[in-house]
Amino acid sequence: MIYEIVTNVFGEKVVQRTDADGTIWFIPTDPANADYQAYLNKDTLPSNSSIPQAGE
Amino acid sequence: MTVTRHPNNQGVTLTQWRYNATGGETTLSGTDAFGAGLSYTVGAEQVFVNGVLLERGVDYTASTGTTVTGLTALVAGDIVTVSSPSAFNVANAIPKATVAAKGDLIVGNGASSVTNLAVGADGTTLVANSSAGAGVSWTSQFLAGKNKIINGDFGIWQRGTSFSNPNGVYTADRWYCGYDGSGSTRTISQQTFTAGTAPVAGYEGTYFLRIATTVAGSGQTYANLYQPIEDVRAFAGQTITLSFWAKADSSRTLTPTYGQSFGTGGSSAVYGSFSALNLTTSWQRFSTTVTLPSISGKTIGTNSQLQINLTFPLNAVSTIDFWGVQVEAGSVATPFTTATGTLQGELAACQRYYYRQSLANNTGVYMTYLGNATMSATLYFPTIMRVTPSATCNINSYTTSNSPTATQVYLNAYYVGNLSGTWSSGATTIGAGSPNFGYINLYGWTSPTTGLLYSLGGGTSCYADWSAEL
Numbered sequence: 071m072i073y074e075i076v077t078n079v080f081g082e083k084v085v086q087r088t089d090a091d092g093t094i095w096f097i098p099t100d101p102a103n104a105d106y107q108a109y110l111n112k113d114t115l116p117s118n119s120s121i122p123q124a125g126e
Numbered sequence: 127m128t129v130t131r132h133p134n135n136q137g138v139t140l141t142q143w144r145y146n147a148t149g150g151e152t153t154l155s156g157t158d159a160f161g162a163g164l165s166y167t168v169g170a171e172q173v174f175v176n177g178v179l180l181e182r183g184v185d186y187t188a189s190t191g192t193t194v195t196g197l198t199a200l201v202a203g204d205i206v207t208v209s210s211p212s213a214f215n216v217a218n219a220i221p222k223a224t225v226a227a228k229g230d231l232i233v234g235n236g237a238s239s240v241t242n243l244a245v246g247a248d249g250t251t252l253v254a255n256s257s258a259g260a261g262v263s264w265t266s267q268f269l270a271g272k273n274k275i276i277n278g279d280f281g282i283w284q285r286g287t288s289f290s291n292p293n294g295v296y297t298a299d300r301w302y303c304g305y306d307g308s309g310s311t312r313t314i315s316q317q318t319f320t321a322g323t324a325p326v327a328g329y330e331g332t333y334f335l336r337i338a339t340t341v342a343g344s345g346q347t348y349a350n351l352y353q354p355i356e357d358v359r360a361f362a363g364q365t366i367t368l369s370f371w372a373k374a375d376s377s378r379t380l381t382p383t384y385g386q387s388f389g390t391g392g393s394s395a396v397y398g399s400f401s402a403l404n405l406t407t408s409w410q411r412f413s414t415t416v417t418l419p420s421i422s423g424k425t426i427g428t429n430s431q432l433q434i435n436l437t438f439p440l441n442a443v444s445t446i447d448f449w450g451v452q453v454e455a456g457s458v459a460t461p462f463t464t465a466t467g468t469l470q471g472e473l474a475a476c477q478r479y480y481y482r483q484s485l486a487n488n489t490g491v492y493m494t495y496l497g498n499a500t501m502s503a504t505l506y507f508p509t510i511m512r513v514t515p516s517a518t519c520n521i522n523s524y525t526t527s528n529s530p531t532a533t534q535v536y537l538n539a540y541y542v543g544n545l546s547g548t549w550s551s552g553a554t555t556i557g558a559g560s561p562n563f564g565y566i567n568l569y570g571w572t573s574p575t576t577g578l579l580y581s582l583g584g585g586t587s588c589y590a591d592w593s594a595e596l
Contacts, residue, residue, distance in 0.1 A: 079498075079502065080559075093518050096557040098516065101428060103516060121397060
């Protein structure tokens with residue numbers, strides 16, 4: 071993922087995230103938005119998918 | 127005189143007949159001083175003279191129910207009282223043997239007739255049923271609200287119906303897939319039940335979810351298909367039961383897990399496991415119960431959640447099918463129902479977290495020229511989303527044709543025609559202003575007519591995505 075801060079047409083700062091498949095997401099700087107939280111904590115948060123598994 | 131009372135609360139009435147003697151009577155019958163006729167239950171009567179109880183068969187004879195004979199001649203002024211309980215027959219008492227097992231009920235099945243109603247299956251409810259012999263029967267209720275899993279019947283697939291190597295993405299609505307390791311290949315897809323083959327009679331599921339791993343890969347330590355339930359407070363400290371139907375390509379063991387994630391800025395997550403479940407090649411309902419830890423003393427941050435994780439086999443070629451996932455309070459898996467009980471309710475519940483707005487064909491979206499080479503449209507969401515959502519869209523280019531390719535759009539103004547111009551995907555932004563609405567902007571226009579509404583038309587694969595997932 072590649073993050074950039076861009077300004078939208080209304081003059082607001084938003085986070086632009088480019089995924090590996092080329093999809094571009096525009097993420098509001100809303101603290102309650104999970105994608106924004108992931109951006110803010112991208113260097114510290116573990117992957118959201120890594121729930122430990124008890125095994126088969 | 128007739129006195130009615132209920133000795134020992136057994137519903138037996140006591141009748142008293144009182145007579146003032148005129149002298150010389152040895153036989154009693156007829157009405158007493160209060161107008162009540164002498165009537166007694168033979169063998170249960172008691173005869174008193176001036177309060178002294180006489181001895182049946184010695185001091186008197188009472189064999190008819192309406193007369194007392196054989197008395198020693200009464201003296202004028204004697205007060206005779208004949209007391210008798212109403213008739214009852216202990217043979218009408220319901221024997222204990224009517225019930226056969228724990229939970230059985232004795233119910234009426236007609237006038238003066240009872241029968242045993244065997245206890246129902248776990249979670250069933252007793253309802254009146256005029257067609258049942260007992261007039262009542264146990265039934266499975268499809269009630270909404272008990273199931274905290276949204277889209278538990280896999281009826282909503284806004285993002286698509288097939289996902290290749292879906293690592294770190296949502297698949298069917300609300301269902302997130304993630305795994306580690308390397309080299310594995312898998313697909314999550316929507317599968318359709320053949321009519322009449324859904325695992326629950328009376329609840330014809332349409333779709334189920336399949337995880338097909340075709341290349342095992344190696345090094346996997348987790349393989350998760352989970353749903354994040356909003357707010358870690360959900361079921362905290364409570365006993366919950368997870369239930370679902372599943373089958374596999376061969377005998378497989380899955381151990382569902384849970385996670386209490388306290389969100390960004392919150393306490394460290396707490397994880398645990400349900401019981402191991404043995405899948406077979408046939409649809410089978412599984413249920414497993416745990417008591418979730420209390421959240422007392424924890425700090426709850428942003429986007430906290432309770433994760434219910436079905437899991438799938440690690441490092442193995444396998445096919446697992448899931449349907450009818452339910453998480454509810456208590457230790458009994460009650461009959462499955464979706465969280466909302468309706469298809470429209472499930473869609474709305476899903477769209478609180480994610481909404482894909484098709485921009486195909488005549489979209490109903492109208493753009494206006496804002497100036498600064500920008501066309502803009504406001505898009506309102508059908509459901510207020512959880513938070514202001516992230517946004518993306520699948521629009522790659524512009525055409526003046528009314529027959530766009532899959533990812534092309536065109537703009538048409540009434541009586542003016544299609545807007546001319548060239549434009550590419552880099553000239554698009556999309557975003558949300560609040561949990562209620564978003565906007566889409568297309569840049570690069572050269573002097574479109576101001577004041578006109580341009581209808582946005584798109585190819586079959588054009589869409590806007592709004593995500594407020596946890």
